[in-house]
Amino acid sequence: MSEYTGYHGNSLEFLKANKISIGDSVKILADITYSGIVMPRYEHSDDKHIVLKLKSGYNIGLEIKNIENVEKKSSIEKKIETNEKIEKNDNLPNILLLSTGGTIASKIDYRTGAVTPVLTAEELNSSVPELGKIANIETKVLFSEYSENIMPEHWVKIAETVKEYSKSQYTGIIIAHGTDTMHYTSSYLSFALAGFPIPIALVGSQRSSDRASSDAALNLIGAVKFLTESKTNGIYIAMHQDENDETIACHIGTRVRKNHTSKRGAFQTIGNDPAFLIVNNKIQKNMKRDFFKVNEFAPKIKINQKVALVKYHPGYNPDSLRNLIDSGVKAIIFEGTGLGHIGENMYPVVKIANEKGIFMGMTSQCIDGMVRMTVYESGRDLLNLGIIPLENMIPEIALVKAMWVTGNTEKFDEIKENMLKEIALEFST
């Protein structure tokens, strides 16, 4: 990365004309005055804007043609000197931040030019200074993966780390995580760490911190507010509620889904309002139940990956199901249609799975609502073929639960019993 990475055409000319490089502290008069640090841009960016990271940690894109004046306050060298070790404040609660990667942890370091896929306490403090006023944040880098590359083995590593902090000085734990598969991870942790005494918030960002309008800082601030003030436990996802910056939503880790590819408010609690909202920095509670059905913390970390999710559709080839059976899966989660149906052409292969003692659970590709397999003849046929209706469990969460349940027992009756026993609000609405 150079001192102008991502800038080209008009924006590059503008930087050079004003003797500004990435990393410099500047004061820019446009409609109002903005003070901040010049950030690098993405490779496909336009040449009409420059991006500033404001003191709030929030990034803003300023259109060059509206800029009336630029004042360079300090150059990049000056910035480095001020980047000191943070003092711990004994009056503030302590939060542990575990970094796993993802957009939120993909800071482009404008000092070294390298993409640093980590969040250190120092970096956090300099980019989101509000955090230091509400909590002492200690950070630990677990690994650095975009979330599409997070595998069940990574879930286990997170759980192995977290379980060591069940008796600690921390008020809560943040897990910085890519958003793509965040709800898979949150549901695994909800099952594996049942009874964990302090709250855990998975936090990501939909826009990386070098882009205008990154949501990273506000999601982190909201998560810390939640962890220090909610007086609850459980595993949550804390992200923007919508496009506005007023509200951070905390979703129950087993009832949440990423429902938009790019919006800041991409995550939604299915069938209910989010458990907590942080509205203009004030916490609101909507949740009416305890997160865990158990009081004692008894971690069960193991997982079995020989579980398949089968999304039925017209034209689905039953041979695909047959191949899954032959591959030795221990459980199959159907994402059926409507109230929980699959076509009659699937029955012969379903019968084979049943005879082999493979657990089969039914969810709905409608995502919202209960499966009900007693309403229609086809549902009753499937019940007779051994398929177990999984109420309103979200298909992806049912898949994760099946991996976790079959990781901890191989007995069919215990698998069935545990799949239907609520652990962490996975059946709640």
Add this chain to the structure above:
Amino acid sequence: MSEYTGYHGNSLEFLKANKISIGDSVKILADITYSGIVMPRYEHSDDKHIVLKLKSGYNIGLEIKNIENVEKKSSIEKKIETNEKIEKNDNLPNILLLSTGGTIASKIDYRTGAVTPVLTAEELNSSVPELGKIANIETKVLFSEYSENIMPEHWVKIAETVKEYSKSQYTGIIIAHGTDTMHYTSSYLSFALAGFPIPIALVGSQRSSDRASSDAALNLIGAVKFLTESKTNGIYIAMHQDENDETIACHIGTRVRKNHTSKRGAFQTIGNDPAFLIVNNKIQKNMKRDFFKVNEFAPKIKINQKVALVKYHPGYNPDSLRNLIDSGVKAIIFEGTGLGHIGENMYPVVKIANEKGIFMGMTSQCIDGMVRMTVYESGRDLLNLGIIPLENMIPEIALVKAMWVTGNTEKFDEIKENMLKEIALEFST
């Protein structure tokens, strides 16, 4: 079915005490006076209600303890005599109703006791008398399948029938269809019948007509209103907008999804408002574009079922993708995470698919929003491996389009070109 099917305990006693059987016309005073026909009940019904079909075609469940008076107006024999052949009214538009099965067509005939899986013009007229006032409805039974059993072969049969009516006296066509896979069928018809000159509405019901609060009648009335007043063409799904009876929503057949297992307003247009609303019987237009990109009707009916939908998730076994390749699929639609990602562990098998000339398209399991594969390194890797981003196409609709495209050409370049060429608003928001 007996004269008391589904009634037991209190409700059966009540019927016997008042000498009423299923099919009788009665007048009941509860909070207000209800006139209607006593309907059978479901096998798992409670014993606290009796269900009346009102003259509007709407069913209501009356709690026995609130009933003050019952008056039998005519017995079942009388009812049969009045069920005459309907006269055609030359001043009204003509609508063709094709019945394919599903809840909407699953009338329990309380005269014969049989489940009659068809909608005849006579039955329609007696159960939804409003229809006769706004259009002449002619009916044709194509087949009788619950929609989970509707296969691509059934889609072809519907299209083969519909295409014969491109030059006819009909103002529009209703296809009565089960709701579970209705959006798969509507999208196939949108592609296969591109340019079809008159509007088509798929109509279903979430509650069968023998249940209190069936939505069948109102959905049908709304669809007829839409077909006769919209002055448009294209393929739509006409269903309740929400739990209220005020609004029927008409969704574009390629932009719609069943998003709730049981609600009356289960269908939603993804990323936009429905194309048309029928609010209190008045039509409102939201749609701003033409449905078809072509003006000439040139049906392409063929379909190829060797297409797979692959929903990626942590723990997805790349061997499953390998099995699909070996089974000879012509196209694979990925339901990736977020902006269109799958894990790095999939790359070797994706490479094989690419080398074999299999078309691979990317959609998102977020359902809403665009895939964008240039933002992150992993997206760019997948582009280099030959995966084509399918913008904001809904995964299920992309699957159907791939079946249709590969049914009509085997050449990779033509498959790619046609997958990306908008036919029927499938990329619209």
